[in-house]
Amino acid sequence: MVQDTTNLLAPATGAVIALAKTSDPIFSQGTMGDGFGLTPTIGKVVAPVSGKISMVADTKHAVGIVTNEGLEVLVHMGVDTVGLKGAPFTIKIENGQEVKAGDEIAEMDLDEIKAKGLDTTIMVLITNSADKISGLDVTEGEAKAGEVVATAYLKTAEAEDTSSKKLSxxxxxxxxxxxxxxxxxxxxxxxxxxxxxxxxxxxxxxxxxxxxxxxxxxxxxxxxxxxxxxxxxxxxxxxxxxxxxxxxxxxxxxxAPEDDGKNPVSKAFGNLIGFITGSMSPIIGVIAAAGIIKGILALLTLPQLGSLLSVKSTAYITTSAIADSAFFFLPVLVGYCAAKRLNSDPIIAAVIGGVLVYPQLVEWGKAFKTMFEVGGIKFEFLNYTYSIFPMILAAWLAKKCEDWLKKWLPSYLQMIFIPLITVLVVSALTLMVTGPIIQGVANGIAVFINWLVHASGWIGGFIIGGFYQVLVIFGLHWGVVPLVAQQIAGTGESALNAIICSSMIAQGAAVLAVAIKSKKEDLKELGFASTISAMCGVTEPAVYGISLRYKKVFISGCIGSAFGGLVTGLMHGTMYGFTGGLIGFSSFFNPKHPTDLSSFYTFLIASAVTIVVSFIVTWVWGYNDSMVQGAKVAKKKRPGSK
Structure with missing residues (x-):
C-alpha cells in the first residue's frame, strides 16, 4: 500500500538549511522542486531515500533516485560544480542499481571544491513535487548522515465519485x-x-x-x-x-471463523443457513421456471377454457417432462451446488444424486420395497425425487469422506479410489440410514407446517403475511425456501407459500404508489422497475431500493401483506407451485383436479385486497416527496457471520 508520507534522510553529516536559504536562486526559489540543503562537514554522501538509481551525471556531481512511491529525488552535490567535470567526486553506485536509504552513493572532496571557490552545499530536491507531494517539513540544524531531517506528504489520488453514475x-x-x-x-x-x-x-x-x-x-x-x-x-x-x-x-x-464468544447454537444455525443458501440459491430460478410451466399446463387443461390441451397429448407430456425434470433431478442439482459450496468434487456429489433418482430405485421407492431386515426392522427404499435435505447431508458426508481419503490414500491411487469409495459408501449410507431419517423428518415438518397454516386460518395468515418480508431483510427467508420446496415435493401443495405470495405483491404495490405519487424522476424510474420485479416474485429491489429507505413504505407493504395473508388463511388457499407474485398465478391451479379453482379464486381476492390496502396506506400515510430519504439501512450481523 502506498504510504501517506516519505521520510528523507540527511545525505551527509553537516547543517541542514531550508531551501530558501541556499545560495543558488534556481534551487532557492523552488524552480527545481521542493527540498532542502545541507552544508557538509564530511564528504561521504548517502542516499536520502530508498529506490532505484535513475541518473548519474556525466560530471558526477548529481545523482537521481526514483522511489517506490514515484518520487523523483535529485541529490545535487555543490553549487556550480558541473564545471569541475567530476574531479572532486567519486561515485559509489551505477545507473539502474537499487539502493536503500542510508547507503553510500558518492564521496565529495570538500577541500578541492572550496579551493575552487565554490559552495559545497548538497541539494536534495523532489523534482516532481508539484505532482507527487502536498507539502514538505524540514528540520534545520546539525544532523548526521542517515538521520531523518525531512518528511514529504504524498498526494493521495482521490477516486472518482461514481456513486450517482450508472456503471457498466x-x-x-x-x-x-x-x-x-x-x-x-x-x-x-x-x-x-x-x-x-x-x-x-x-x-x-x-x-x-x-x-x-x-x-x-x-x-x-x-x-x-x-x-x-x-x-x-x-x-x-x-x-x-x-x-x-x-x-x-x-x-x-x-x-472457519475464529471463536468470537457468540452462542454456539446460534453460530451453528447461521452456518447451516449459509450452507443451505449456497446449495439452493443457484437452482431457485430453474425451479421457479418449472413451476410456472406446470401451472400454465394446468391452466390449458381446464374444462372451463375448453380443455385446450389434453393431458394425454404428446405436447402436454413433452412439456410436462421439461417442467418436471428440474424437480425430478433435484437431488443431482442440489448435490452439485452443495459440493461447489463445500469446495469438494461436484461431479461425485452429482453422481450420488443420480443414484437417488435412478429409475429402478425410484420405482422400488414408490412401492416401499424392502432392502433388508435386521432384528425385525425393515430398511425400505424411498422415492427421493423432488427431495432436498437428504442430498444436502449426502454432499456433506461426501466432503468428509473425500478429505479423509486424501489424507490416507497415496496420491497415485486417489484419482480412481476417491470417487469409487466415496460414491459407494455415501450412496449406501444415504439409501439405508440417513436418507430415510432425513426424508421422514423433512416430510413430517412439511406436513405439520401445512396443517398448522390451514388450522390457524386467518390468524396464521395475518401474522405470516405481516412479518415475512422482515425475514427477507436479514436473508433468513432462505431458511424457508427449502421447507416450501419440501412441502410441494411431499404433499403437492404449500399453504405457506400462498401466504408468502401476498407479501411479494404487497411490496410491489407499495413502491408502485411511490412511483406514481413522486415527482422525482429517479425515484419514479426505480419505483416502476421495482414494482415489476416484486410482482414477478423478487422483492429485494423494492425493499432495499425504496421501502427501507422510506421506512413507512415498508410498513405500509407489511400492512397490506398482513391483510392479504388474512384472506388467504381465511379461505384456506394453497399453492401447487413454487413461483410467487402475480406471475405465479398459474401455481394456484390444482394440477390433480383441474376443475377445483378454489385456490385460484383465493389468489385473486387476496391479491386484490393486498394491492388496494398497500397502495392506499402508502399513498395516504407511507410516502410524500417532502420525506427525507434515509441512508441505505445498515443490517445487524446475523449468526454465523464474522
Missing part, C-alpha cells in the same frame, strides 16, 4: 471486487435471484458504506457467513463479470 457491468464488477477487499480476499462467490453472495476471508476489509452508496447496488448485508451485495434484477450480468475478473479462486475452503 464490467465497471460495477471492478468496483465491487475492489471494495470487498480485492480478489485476494475472496474465497468464493455465488449468486441468487438478486444478490451476489461472497465468502470472504476477512469481512472487515469490505467497504460497506462505499458499496451501499453506489448506484446499481441496493444494499450490503453480513448474513449466514456470507457478505451479500444486493444488486437486484441485473445480478446475473454483474455476477458473470465478477467471475470473469476474479478468475480462478482459491481451491481451499473458506477458513
Amino acid at each position: 457491468y464490467p465497471e460495477l464488477a471492478s468496483f465491487i471486487i475492489k471494495n470487498v477487499g480485492g480478489k485476494e480476499n475472496v474465497n468464493n462467490v455465488i449468486h441468487c435471484i438478486t444478490r451476489l453472495r461472497f465468502y470472504l476471508k476477512d469481512e472487515s476489509k469490505a467497504n460497506d458504506d462505499v458499496l451501499k452508496n453506489q448506484r446499481g447496488i441496493l444494499d450490503v448485508m453480513h448474513a449466514s457467513g456470507q457478505y451479500q451485495v444486493v444488486i437486484g434484477n441485473e445480478v446475473t450480468n454483474v455476477f458473470d463479470e465478477v467471475v470473469k475478473q476474479l478468475g480462478p479462486l482459491d481451491s481451499e475452503a473458506a477458513p
Whole structure:
C-alpha cells in the first residue's frame, strides 16, 4: 500500500538549511522542486531515500533516485560544480542499481571544491513535487548522515465519485471486487435471484458504506457467513463479470471463523443457513421456471377454457417432462451446488444424486420395497425425487469422506479410489440410514407446517403475511425456501407459500404508489422497475431500493401483506407451485383436479385486497416527496457471520 508520507534522510553529516536559504536562486526559489540543503562537514554522501538509481551525471556531481512511491529525488552535490567535470567526486553506485536509504552513493572532496571557490552545499530536491507531494517539513540544524531531517506528504489520488453514475457491468464488477477487499480476499462467490453472495476471508476489509452508496447496488448485508451485495434484477450480468475478473479462486475452503464468544447454537444455525443458501440459491430460478410451466399446463387443461390441451397429448407430456425434470433431478442439482459450496468434487456429489433418482430405485421407492431386515426392522427404499435435505447431508458426508481419503490414500491411487469409495459408501449410507431419517423428518415438518397454516386460518395468515418480508431483510427467508420446496415435493401443495405470495405483491404495490405519487424522476424510474420485479416474485429491489429507505413504505407493504395473508388463511388457499407474485398465478391451479379453482379464486381476492390496502396506506400515510430519504439501512450481523 502506498504510504501517506516519505521520510528523507540527511545525505551527509553537516547543517541542514531550508531551501530558501541556499545560495543558488534556481534551487532557492523552488524552480527545481521542493527540498532542502545541507552544508557538509564530511564528504561521504548517502542516499536520502530508498529506490532505484535513475541518473548519474556525466560530471558526477548529481545523482537521481526514483522511489517506490514515484518520487523523483535529485541529490545535487555543490553549487556550480558541473564545471569541475567530476574531479572532486567519486561515485559509489551505477545507473539502474537499487539502493536503500542510508547507503553510500558518492564521496565529495570538500577541500578541492572550496579551493575552487565554490559552495559545497548538497541539494536534495523532489523534482516532481508539484505532482507527487502536498507539502514538505524540514528540520534545520546539525544532523548526521542517515538521520531523518525531512518528511514529504504524498498526494493521495482521490477516486472518482461514481456513486450517482450508472456503471457498466464490467465497471460495477471492478468496483465491487475492489471494495470487498480485492480478489485476494475472496474465497468464493455465488449468486441468487438478486444478490451476489461472497465468502470472504476477512469481512472487515469490505467497504460497506462505499458499496451501499453506489448506484446499481441496493444494499450490503453480513448474513449466514456470507457478505451479500444486493444488486437486484441485473445480478446475473454483474455476477458473470465478477467471475470473469476474479478468475480462478482459491481451491481451499473458506477458513472457519475464529471463536468470537457468540452462542454456539446460534453460530451453528447461521452456518447451516449459509450452507443451505449456497446449495439452493443457484437452482431457485430453474425451479421457479418449472413451476410456472406446470401451472400454465394446468391452466390449458381446464374444462372451463375448453380443455385446450389434453393431458394425454404428446405436447402436454413433452412439456410436462421439461417442467418436471428440474424437480425430478433435484437431488443431482442440489448435490452439485452443495459440493461447489463445500469446495469438494461436484461431479461425485452429482453422481450420488443420480443414484437417488435412478429409475429402478425410484420405482422400488414408490412401492416401499424392502432392502433388508435386521432384528425385525425393515430398511425400505424411498422415492427421493423432488427431495432436498437428504442430498444436502449426502454432499456433506461426501466432503468428509473425500478429505479423509486424501489424507490416507497415496496420491497415485486417489484419482480412481476417491470417487469409487466415496460414491459407494455415501450412496449406501444415504439409501439405508440417513436418507430415510432425513426424508421422514423433512416430510413430517412439511406436513405439520401445512396443517398448522390451514388450522390457524386467518390468524396464521395475518401474522405470516405481516412479518415475512422482515425475514427477507436479514436473508433468513432462505431458511424457508427449502421447507416450501419440501412441502410441494411431499404433499403437492404449500399453504405457506400462498401466504408468502401476498407479501411479494404487497411490496410491489407499495413502491408502485411511490412511483406514481413522486415527482422525482429517479425515484419514479426505480419505483416502476421495482414494482415489476416484486410482482414477478423478487422483492429485494423494492425493499432495499425504496421501502427501507422510506421506512413507512415498508410498513405500509407489511400492512397490506398482513391483510392479504388474512384472506388467504381465511379461505384456506394453497399453492401447487413454487413461483410467487402475480406471475405465479398459474401455481394456484390444482394440477390433480383441474376443475377445483378454489385456490385460484383465493389468489385473486387476496391479491386484490393486498394491492388496494398497500397502495392506499402508502399513498395516504407511507410516502410524500417532502420525506427525507434515509441512508441505505445498515443490517445487524446475523449468526454465523464474522
